[in-house]
Amino acid sequence: MMEELMGFEDQYLARYYTKRRIVIVRGSMQYVWDSNGNKYLDAHTGFGVAFLGHRNPRVVEAIKEQLDKILTVPLTFYNDARASFIREFMRIVPNTYGKVFLQNSGTEAVEVALKIARKISKRAEFLAFMNSFHGRTLGALSVTGNEKYRRAFEPLPYRVRFAPFNAVDQVDKLVTEDLAAVIVEPVQGEGGVNPARPEFLRALRQVTSERNVLLIFDEVQTGFGRTGYYWAFQGYGVEPDIFTAGKSIAGGLPIGVTVVRREFGDVFEPGEHGSTFAGNPLVMAAARAGVEVLISENVPERVRYMGEKLLRELSDELSGLKPVLRVKGMGFMLGVELKKRADPYLDPLIGMGLLASVAGGTTIRLLPPYCITDDDVGLIIQSLRKSLVE
Numbered sequence: 062m063m064e065e066l067m068g069f070e071d072q073y074l075a076r077y078y079t080k081r082r083i084v085i086v087r088g089s090m091q092y093v094w095d096s097n098g099n100k101y102l103d104a105h106t107g108f109g110v111a112f113l114g115h116r117n118p119r120v121v122e123a124i125k126e127q128l129d130k131i132l133t134v135p136l137t138f139y140n141d142a143r144a145s146f147i148r149e150f151m152r153i154v155p156n157t158y159g160k161v162f163l164q165n166s167g168t169e170a171v172e173v174a175l176k177i178a179r180k181i182s183k184r185a186e187f188l189a190f191m192n193s194f195h196g197r198t199l200g201a202l203s204v205t206g207n208e209k210y211r212r213a214f215e216p217l218p219y220r221v222r223f224a225p226f227n228a229v230d231q232v233d234k235l236v237t238e239d240l241a242a243v244i245v246e247p248v249q250g251e252g253g254v255n256p257a258r259p260e261f262l263r264a265l266r267q268v269t270s271e272r273n274v275l276l277i278f279d280e281v282q283t284g285f286g287r288t289g290y291y292w293a294f295q296g297y298g299v300e301p302d303i304f305t306a307g308k309s310i311a312g313g314l315p316i317g318v319t320v321v322r323r324e325f326g327d328v329f330e331p332g333e334h335g336s337t338f339a340g341n342p343l344v345m346a347a348a349r350a351g352v353e354v355l356i357s358e359n360v361p362e363r364v365r366y367m368g369e370k371l372l373r374e375l376s377d378e379l380s381g382l383k384p385v386l387r388v389k390g391m392g393f394m395l396g397v398e399l400k401k402r403a404d405p406y407l408d409p410l411i412g413m414g415l416l417a418s419v420a421g422g423t424t425i426r427l428l429p430p431y432c433i434t435d436d437d438v439g440l441i442i443q444s445l446r447k448s449l450v451e
C-alpha cells in the first residue's frame with residue numbers, strides 16, 4: 062500500500078533531492094511517525110521549519126480558528142490576522158527597524174532584500190561569501206556561493222564577488238564603495254553549520270558603514286530563536302541594515318519576511334513590488350501564534366541553555382571518534398563535521414530513530430525543535446555515537 066504510494070512520487074514527481082525510503086505520516090512536537098508506526102526524534106525538522114515542534118498546539122488552534130473566518134485577503138485590503146501578526150512580530154524586532162515586507166518563502170525574502178538594496182543604493186554589484194546559501198531563484202542563486210547549485214544556470218542576473226567566510230583581514234580590501242550590499246548568514250547553514258567569528262561580523266559592519274554599503278543578514282535559518290536569540294545578530298551584537306527571516310516563523314506554513322531599518326521607510330512605490338499570497342490570513346494566524354510561543358515560553362533562553370549543553374555533550378562524546386573532525390554550532394543549529402561524506406550516516410541514524418540532515422557535504426547537521434528534553438539529548442548522543450563508532 063505505502064510502497065504503491067511511494068511509487069507515484071518516484072514516477073511522476075520531479076526529483077532533485079536524495080530521498081529516504083520512509084513515508085512520514087504524522088508529527089507531534091519533536092517526534093514524527095512513519096507509515097509502519099515507527100517513531101523518530103526529528104532533528105531534521107524540514108531544514109529547520111518545525112523549530113516550534115510539529116503541530117504546536119497554539120499554532121494549530123490559531124489555524125483552526127482562522128479556517129472558520131477567511132483564507133485569502135490581498136495586501137490591497139487590511140486584515141485582522143495580518144495586523145495582529147505584525148503587532149506581535151514587532152515585539153521581537155529591535156527598535157532600529159521600522160518596516161517589514163511579507164513573502165511566501167525564504168528565497169523570496171532574500172529576493173526582496175536584494176531589490177531593496179538595489180533601489181536604495183542605485184548600484185548592482187554584491188559581495189557574498191563562499192559556501193553561502195541564500196535560495197534557488199535566480200537572484201538569490203546569484204549570491205549563493207556553491208558551484209553545484211549555480212553551474213547549470215549561469216550567467217546569473219547579478220554581478221557578485223565571493224569572498225572567504227570569516228576572513229577578517231580581507232574585509233577592508235573586499236568591501237568597496239561600488240557595492241550595493243554585502244549579504245551574509247551569521248551562521249552558514251547549508252554550507253556546513255559555520256558560525257561567523259564575532260570580529261568578522263563586526264568588521265563587516267564597520268567597513269560597510271564607513272563606505273555607505275548596505276549590510277544584509279540572511280537569518281532565514283538562524284532567526285526566530287534558532288541560535289538562542291530572537292535573531293542571531295543580537296547574539297553577535299551587530300545590527301545589519303536589512304535582515305531576512307522564514308522557515309519556522311509560521312510553525313510549518315510557508316512564509317518569508319524581510320525587515321529594514323526605520324529610516325528606509327517603505328522603499329517601494331506601488332507597482333514596484335507585490336505578491337499574490339503574501340500576508341495570507343491562514344499563514345498570518347499561524348505566525349502570530351508562533352511569535353506568541355516564542356515570547357511566552359522564553360524559547361531563546363531555553364535554546365541557549367540546552368544548546369550549550371548539547372554542544373558540550375556532543376564534543377565530549379564524539380570528538381575523539383575516528384571519523385569526527387569537529388563539533389560546531391550555535392544554539393540549536395549544530396553540526397558534527399566528519400573527515401568524509403556525511404550522507405552515508407543518515408540511514409543508520411534513521412534506523413536508530415533519529416532524523417538529521419547533511420550540510421556542506423561532510424557535516425551531519427542537527428536542527429532539533431526547541432522542545433527537546435534531556436532524554437532526547439541522550440538519544441541524539443547515543444545514536445550518533447553508535448553510528449560513528451563502527
Ligand SMILES: *Cc1c(COP(=O)(O)O)cnc(C)c1O
Nearest residue numbers: 166167168194195196250281282
Ligand atoms: C532555507 C534558506 C533559504 C531559502 O528559503 P526557502 O524557504 O527554501 O525559499 C534562504 N536562506 C537561508 C540562509 C536558508 O537557510
